[in-house]
Amino acid sequence: xxxxxxxxxxxxxNVEAEITAESxxxxxxxxxxxxxxxxxxxxxxxxxxxxxxxxxxxxxxxxDVVNYLNAKGVN
Amino acid sequence: MKTRxxxxxxxxxxxxxxxxxxxxxxxxxxxxSNAGGLGIIGAASAPAEVVREQIRKTKELTDxxxxxxxxxxxxxxxxxxxxIVEEGVKVVTTGAGNPSKYMKMWKEAGVKVIPVVASxxxxxxxxxxxxxxxxxxxxxxxxxxxxxxTMALVPQVVDAVNIPVxxxxxxADGRGFAASMMLGAEAVQMGTRFCVAEEAxxxxxxxxxxxxxxxxxxxxxxxxxxxxxxQLRNNMTKEYLKLEKEGVPMEELEYLTxxxxxxxxxxxxxxxxxxxxxxxxxxxxxxxxxxDIIEEIMSDAKKLLNRE
Numbered sequence: 001x002x003x004x005x006x007x008x009x010x011x012x013x014n015v016e017a018e019i020t021a022e023s024x025x026x027x028x029x030x031x032x033x034x035x036x037x038x039x040x041x042x043x044x045x046x047x048x049x050x051x052x053x054x055x056x057x058x059x060x061x062x063x064d065v066v067n068y069l070n071a072k073g074v075n
Numbered sequence: 076m077k078t079r080x081x082x083x084x085x086x087x088x089x090x091x092x093x094x095x096x097x098x099x100x101x102x103x104x105x106x107x108s109n110a111g112g113l114g115i116i117g118a119a120s121a122p123a124e125v126v127r128e129q130i131r132k133t134k135e136l137t138d139x140x141x142x143x144x145x146x147x148x149x150x151x152x153x154x155x156x157x158x159i160v161e162e163g164v165k166v167v168t169t170g171a172g173n174p175s176k177y178m179k180m181w182k183e184a185g186v187k188v189i190p191v192v193a194s195x196x197x198x199x200x201x202x203x204x205x206x207x208x209x210x211x212x213x214x215x216x217x218x219x220x221x222x223x224x225t226m227a228l229v230p231q232v233v234d235a236v237n238i239p240v241x242x243x244x245x246x247a248d249g250r251g252f253a254a255s256m257m258l259g260a261e262a263v264q265m266g267t268r269f270c271v272a273e274e275a276x277x278x279x280x281x282x283x284x285x286x287x288x289x290x291x292x293x294x295x296x297x298x299x300x301x302x303x304x305x306q307l308r309n310n311m312t313k314e315y316l317k318l319e320k321e322g323v324p325m326e327e328l329e330y331l332t333x334x335x336x337x338x339x340x341x342x343x344x345x346x347x348x349x350x351x352x353x354x355x356x357x358x359x360x361x362x363x364x365x366x367d368i369i370e371e372i373m374s375d376a377k378k379l380l381n382r383e
Contacts, residue, residue, distance in 0.1 A: 034196070037200055
C-alpha cells in the first residue's frame with residue numbers, strides 16, 4: 001500500500017524526491033491545498049473509494065494516507 | 076437573462092458581487108441586490124456579531140436575495156457559519172479553503188452554497204459535497220488568488236461539473252460577461268467594478284486609485300510563501316516585494332501588511348496601504364450607481380450574445 005501511495009504522490013507532483021511515510025505534503029513536498037485535492041482524487045480513482053473532503057484535515061503525511069485507507073478497509 | 080444561476084438564486088440578472096473584505100459591506104450588497112444582481116456581504120475576518128449586524132442592515136435596505144461570503148481561514152468562521160443560518164441568509168459563497176464541514180448545516184437550513192474554486196479538482200469535490208454552484212475564479216482577480224487564468228479555468232470547470240459555473244476574474248464589462256457565457260459560465264462575479272460603485276463606502280482615494288490605474292499596475296505579492304495577493308502597485312508592494320526577494324520570513328511580511336487593506340480602503344492611504352484590485356482595474360473608468368453598472372453590462376452583453 002505505502003509503495004502505491006508513494007508512486008501516486010510522485011506522479012501527481014512530478015517529483016523525483018525521496019518520499020517516505022513521514023513525508024509531510026506541505027512541508028516536505030511543497031504541495032499546496034490545491035495540489036492536495038488533486039492527489040486525493042488520484043487516490044480515489046486508484047483505490048476505488050471516496051475520501052470526503054472533511055476527512056482531509058486529518059491527513060498531513062504520506063503515512064496518514066496509508067493509515068486512513070487501512071482504517072477504511074481499503075487494500 | 077435567465078440561466079440556472081438566476082433560477083437558483085431568484086435574481087433578475089446573472090451578476091454576483093464579490094465578497095471583498097472591507098468593501099463588501101451592507102450598503103454595497105443591498106444596492107447590488109436592489110439592482111437585480113446578487114449582493115454579497117464579505118465577512119472576511121470580522122467577528123460573528125458584526126456579520127449579524129451587517130445582515131440585519133442589509134435586510135433593512137432590500138427585500139431581494141443577498142449572500143454572505145465566508146472566509147474559511149477566519150478564526151471566527153464557525154460562529155459566522157452559524158449566524159448565517161440563524162439570520163436566514165439564503166446564499167453563501169466561501170473562499171480560502173474547504174467549506175465541507177459546514178455543508179450539512181447550511182444545506183439543512185436551505186442555504187445555497189457556492190464555493191469559490193481555483194482548480195478543477197476542488198470544483199469536483201465541492202460538487203460531490205453538495206455545492207449548488209461554483210465560482211471559478213481566475214488569477215486576474217484582485218485579492219487572494221489562484222494561478223490559472225479565467226480563460227483557461229472556466230471551460231475546464233464547466234466540463235468537469237454538472238452544477239452551474241460562475242466566472243470570476245478579469246470581468247468588468249459586457250464583453251467580459253459575454254465571453255464568460257461563451258466559455259460556458261451561467262453568471263459572472265465581479266469585484267473591482269463594484270469597488271468604485273457610488274454606493275460603496277470605500278474612501279474616495281481608493282476609488283480614484285482604481286480609476287487611474289493602468290493596465291500594468293497590477294502586482295502579486297506573497298507568491299513565494301504560497302499566499303499570493305493581487306493589488307495595485309505602490310510603496311507597499313515595492314517594499315513587500317523587496318523584502319520577499321530577500322527571503323524575509325512570512326511572519327515578518329504579514330506584520331508589514333497588518334491592517335494595510337483597511338488603511339487603503341477606509342482611510343484612503345493608497346501609497347502605504349494594500350490597494351486590492353483585479354487586473355481589470357484599468358478598464359474601470361468612473362464611479363457609477365450599481366444599477367447603472369449592471370444595466371450597462373447586461374445591455375452590452377445582450378447585443379453581443381444576441382440573446383435576451
